Amino acid sequence: MSVHHEPTLYVVATPIGNLQDITLRALEILKTVDAIAAEDTRHTSHLLSHFAIQKKLIAVHEHNEQKSAQILLDRLRAGESIALVTDAGTPGISDPGAIVVDVLREAGVRVVPVPGASAVIAALSASGITANGFVFHGFLPASGSQRRKTLEVLKAYPSTLVFYEAPHRIIECVEDLATVLGGERRITIAREITKTFETFRRCALQDAKIWLESDSNQQRGEFVLLVEAAALVEQADISEDAERILKLLLADLPLKQAVKLATDITGVKKNILYEFALKLKDE
Template structure:
């Protein structure tokens, strides 16, 4: 008798705060036959705290290619398998991609169980006005390769999002400033959802000194969000911005008007501020004359 294949569940787990586990994730992890885990000891402790007893199989960056065929065979025999990593969503700068691809190739149902993701967590709290963003993941560890990678991204008009480890954060930020320019702003999102969570925004030109001023700022896992390259506003965008500022400047101080105009139009705050200054100066000159 043919046994229908099981399902592969891609299950997100908390990135720090245990309370971020979803009800659905709990139900899936309790019901599956196997849990493929990046670190079975770490995941064993996590599931134990959640009151779940599971049968684990190791699946990490060093064995995923070899372990995937065995798990595909388990799935084809009818077993349900969940894949989890040490934190966050599997296959997002974490193991899992090869197994998921193999499951699709074998015609096995792949079921995402969404939850915590450091990149989405950071982006939601960064206050980035730009509607478009690009998640790069980890930059190369070697400085020359890292700068080459950044050069390919330098002209993109999207917010750029990176993961970075604490032992490379200083040199990474130095390269970001050198290649992308110190005038762009960077958001540091560190230890998200954990006890020492911190989110800080400043120009790249000042970022190195800010990190060096307090060694604690260099600790923990980082999400870095860097402002995208400036794009010249179209004539229509300029008209819209001028109309918006005309209304706002009637009621608000210049700096606040520029900030709100940037949020409403998506045009960079510096551009809005400069135009607001010009408009104010033009108005003052007309009043004098």
């Protein structure tokens, strides 16, 4: 029996590439629970072996989540505590686990997050994207026609769009992104985050395919794709006064300082003025 006083499902984030990214809290939880529910027991066995942890493993993958949830519920009701992990990152973020958590929460089980690695957050933190807000979609549909339909819905979102993509679909994916969203929109391609061949590439969508095809090695691994937001200036009115003030400030001040002062003076949202200032600078 575990040392945990109340039967609990711990949703434990695991490293997305570098094993040293596991947290001290995650290690403590994995050592003290009664069992570990894992997306791939072989993959998780390697993680546990690295940290000299021996635990009973229960397979939970996308095809057996409902059945697994019942197995876990029975064990939790018997007084056990269990950790839920996936192959990499945080369970339920484009990985199995969300259904299990939903079923157990509905059954009244205590569910506790043990945060850690997440590819989407890691990619955003190192991207240099300054716009506020993002929409995380996860994996786009495998079918080209369905993928394009989905992108049409997302096209006008005034937030950074974030996707996961697999290596065998990366070329056709960036092609569709350029076709539907527009080739001039910028994309940051984050590949193999935290791993040996980690790569970040920022370019126009129309150039992404060319870059990927120029080196077949860049088509390997797991991808996070970050596409800049739809132009905010097209969706927001900037008065002539606000535009004039911003231009005057840009003539004598660095961009960020000019935007901050223009925001204070005009009351227009900072991210709208920032996007407009970038366009003025490009022009």
